Amino acid sequence: MATAETWQPAPSLPPPRIETGWIGWARANLFGNWLSGLVTVVTVPLIVWAAWRMLGWLFGTADWTLIASRPQQYLIGLYPTELAWRPLTGWLLVSILFGMAAAMWGGAARRIAIGYGAVTVLLGVLPYGLFHEGVVMPWWVRAFILGNLLTLGIGYLLGMNPKTGRPRNFVLGGIAIYVLLLLILIGIPGVPGMEEVAPRRWGGLMLNLILAVSGIFFAFPIGVLLALGRRSNLPVVKVLCVVFIEVFRGVPLITLLFMSQVLVPLALPANFPVDSVTRAAIVITLFSAAYTAENIRGGLQGLHPGQAEAARALGLPGWQVTTLIQLPQAIRNVIPAIVGQFIALFKDTSLVYIVGMLDILEMGRSIVQGNVQFTDNGRENLIFVAAVFWIFTYTMSYVSRRIERNLGVGRR
């Protein structure tokens, strides 16, 4: 042996080739064994047949005149036509937030903003009247709708500017726009053009969105407080929170909504200025807060006890251990559950038909029932409403998945 043999690592080889292309995929996934082959052979023709019929109906038989002739009702319900510029103005404000988000977070936020902008343009150039039913869309309505591109752009610039494009400003701006929007919709007594429009007359998709956003907006912080209260060492606080959570989780939302109309007034002075919509919104919010609280409590319980110990050992006072160490981790771990909860909340806003509100679903139903020419178009109405709901809920779960992914990378 002249020299010691030098050790050579084995070369790194590419992975073995698997069959690619759709034939390979089908062989692996659809005909992997005789059972899956059988399932494939039976179900695929069924699916194709059903899809064929469905598509045939969607693009052949179905008559979408109903949707095309009543967009205003679907969007804002019975909000007075001559005051439609007010919801349109609110819409302009909301676009600022989409623009800001796109600039600040990029990725998913940008894709959503692009989709949002595209839909806006589409609505703005539609041949028929989005507002002022039966009339060709007046130029000023088109201007309002296309104006969203402008405010989207303004938001984008605000988001790009390092001075204004901060998460804090986004949140504060969001709150300001939320308050302003409600003010614009309700009106200011005595100001011309700003006549009061009671929330009872709000409707359509606008109502679903306002109820959902209000619900999420308040349910989250209330849920956090309830979750912390339930873990509190103070017996009174703890018992109150447990009772609240269990009552609101134990009773169906429909029941709570009825109660809000019938029972709550008994507990309030006769002319207490809370209208039925606000009461419904409060009930939906509290219902959602109870579920959010349980989600967050689950997240807190899932944390390693060493986290709080390490924080306490560093001398952090109890409330900072909670707010800086435990809550951020707990909330992050339950984002999917919370988003699921908010999706449920958005869908549940349809239940306000119980208190006589014309949300998008109920609005559609009453268009179908109230117009002889549309009595056969119930299906088209339902499919349209379902699609609208789906677009919003799918966007929410898409955002949730992106957030999860971004937070998950190497940070556990």
Place this chain on the structure above:
Amino acid sequence: MATEAAVTAQEALDQDNIIVARDVHKWFGNFHALRGVTTTVGRGEVVVVIGPSGSGKSTFIRTVNRLEQHQQGDIFVDGVEMTDDVRNIDAIRREVGMVFQSFNLFPHLTVMRNITLAPTKVRKTPMDEAEASALKLLERVGIPEQAEKYPGELSGGQQQRVAIARALAMNPKIMLFDEPTSALDPEMIKEVLEVMKELAASHQMTIVAITHELGFAREVADRIVMFDEGQIVEDLPPDEFFNNPRHERVRRFLSQIL
């Protein structure tokens, strides 16, 4: 150092003793985990604690910063008695750093933020100052280039070194280590022990470390304290501890872990 003899009140106030424990008892339910622990630790002393599993080592050092409450006896840390008084506890925790077996870094914060969190929130150190000293600490533990990563992106040895830096950032007078290397792969144990040795050699702080790294104990400890069944069975300088222990129990234990 007085171990078997009861510590007198005088000793408690003695400026040379930074930790004084007198007849400390602790129960978990009916389980008597600490059964009369009496010991003192002098300023700048390096004490290694060993003993079989379940003997109460962790429980004892956790009573020093009150992660566990004792139910009988007295503990003084830097002249302050450990009671339920929250101000005392917070004051002591600022002076006592702790390093855990499972690191317990905050996974949602960067390495830098892990280190600067307590100084900025508890001591109100300005952020730029805190970051500058955090960088120095990261250099001291040998990983200045990892500052902007998240804990999950580091190896176990690196995480434990960050945890040491995080504790040091509060400028503690005492550092407690609870088996800092026993969750680490062999090749990472050394890098953590090096950091601990450097700390011990600097003689700037009091160190109480639970560890079964006997080489480390032999090299840097002033005393080795052995726990068994919730009591201290032996308390001697390393030489005597290994060569001439007074209790047969020590020999039996050493033969088990060697």
